[in-house]
Amino acid sequence: MFNEVIEVINSCATFLITAHVRPDGDALGSELAIYHALRGMGKNAVVYNQDQTPDVYGFLPGSENIIHSMDSVNGFDAVFVLDCSDIKRVGNEADRIGSIDKIISIDHHVSGGTFSEILLVDPSASSTGEIVHRLLNRMGIAITADIATNIYTAILTDTGSFRYSNTGIDTFRVAADLMGKGADCRYIAENIYETRPVIQIRLMGKALDTMEFYEGGRVGSIYVTQEMLRREGALPEHTEGFVDIVRSIQGVEIAVCYYEVSRNRFKISLRSKGTVDVEKIAGKLGGGGHVNASACRVEGSIKAVKGKVLGAIRAVCSTL
Ligand code: 5GP
Numbered sequence: 308m309f310n311e312v313i314e315v316i317n318s319c320a321t322f323l324i325t326a327h328v329r330p331d332g333d334a335l336g337s338e339l340a341i342y343h344a345l346r347g348m349g350k351n352a353v354v355y356n357q358d359q360t361p362d363v364y365g366f367l368p369g370s371e372n373i374i375h376s377m378d379s380v381n382g383f384d385a386v387f388v389l390d391c392s393d394i395k396r397v398g399n400e401a402d403r404i405g406s407i408d409k410i411i412s413i414d415h416h417v418s419g420g421t422f423s424e425i426l427l428v429d430p431s432a433s434s435t436g437e438i439v440h441r442l443l444n445r446m447g448i449a450i451t452a453d454i455a456t457n458i459y460t461a462i463l464t465d466t467g468s469f470r471y472s473n474t475g476i477d478t479f480r481v482a483a484d485l486m487g488k489g490a491d492c493r494y495i496a497e498n499i500y501e502t503r504p505v506i507q508i509r510l511m512g513k514a515l516d517t518m519e520f521y522e523g524g525r526v527g528s529i530y531v532t533q534e535m536l537r538r539e540g541a542l543p544e545h546t547e548g549f550v551d552i553v554r555s556i557q558g559v560e561i562a563v564c565y566y567e568v569s570r571n572r573f574k575i576s577l578r579s580k581g582t583v584d585v586e587k588i589a590g591k592l593g594g595g596g597h598v599n600a601s602a603c604r605v606e607g608s609i610k611a612v613k614g615k616v617l618g619a620i621r622a623v624c625s626t627l
């Protein structure tokens with residue numbers, strides 16, 4: 308698998324690099340690590356994301372060069388599609404990006420990345436960034452401080468700061484290697500976790516006011532509507548992490564955050580503790596992700612959407 312990817316990298320000159328809509332730290336860190344590595348090899352590389360980079364990730368080296376619109380995909384020999392279980396996850400440009408001659412998929416989702424034959428997929432990896440680190444090592448590419456900062460961020464954010472069960476022994480080995488190569492763990496943590504705009508905390512307060520419990524407190528949920536965002540002057544990216552607060556409550560095994568993307572369209576983030584498999588729940592509703600962190604999109608009134616999600620939870624977790 309590595310060999311096919313390395314062969315494409317060596318034989319091509321101009322690369323597009325992309326990841327999923329609403330990019331997170333793993334998507335951005337993995338994209339930018341590959342961007343710096345390819346440029347270091349003297350290749351041409353462009354990073355495209357449909358959605359803007361959330362402010363918290365503005366410190367990532369190279370993030371200022373990410374583009375959000377493309378006239379044409381002609382001229383790209385190959386594209387890296389990162390952290391996407393399905394190519395549709397790149398958004399509106401999925402079809403055009405899918406028409407590029409060579410597609411390299413690097414992913415760590417449960418049922419992920421298999422839309423291309425040139426792929427590095429390992430659901431046991433903490434993050435796509437950890438797989439990118441393996442690839443660069445295989446290729447003998449020197450990890451610069453810029454690359455190290457990006458991959459460290461990918462790992463830190465996708466493991467919830469090394470707390471989730473996707474954190475393996477290798478995750479710490481890679482993190483240690485990256486610190487040795489110039490990733491400043493304090494600087495990175497401060498940028499990601501200690502630069503929240505006060506608007507976000509106000510929105511969090513409003514979201515926590517909507518908290519509800521089901522199944523004797525084993526399921527907890529909150530919601531965020533467009534109206535709440537508008538009233539607080541907040542952005543969609545400010546809802547990042549809200550669902551984790553619900554999971555942090557004693558007794559909660561499944562945490563749900565309903566986010567109203569637009570009228571009667573909701574994105575639902577699911578988190579679990581222990582062995583509850585929220586990937587199965589999201590899967591029933593057309594989404595996916597990981598055992599303890601998944602998401603899906605459902606249309607309908609908030610009442611109808613809540614009913615569907617609770618139905619899927621009860622169907623998957625017959626013991627709840
Ligand atoms: P989050 O709730 O943080 O947005 O997403 C949790 C996990 O679910 C992430 O691993 C993410 O990649 C995955 N995910 C988010 N949205 C979707 C979706 O619409 N479809 C699928 N298949 N996975 C998603």
Ligand code: MN
Nearest residue numbers: 333390435465
């Ligand atoms: Mn990821």
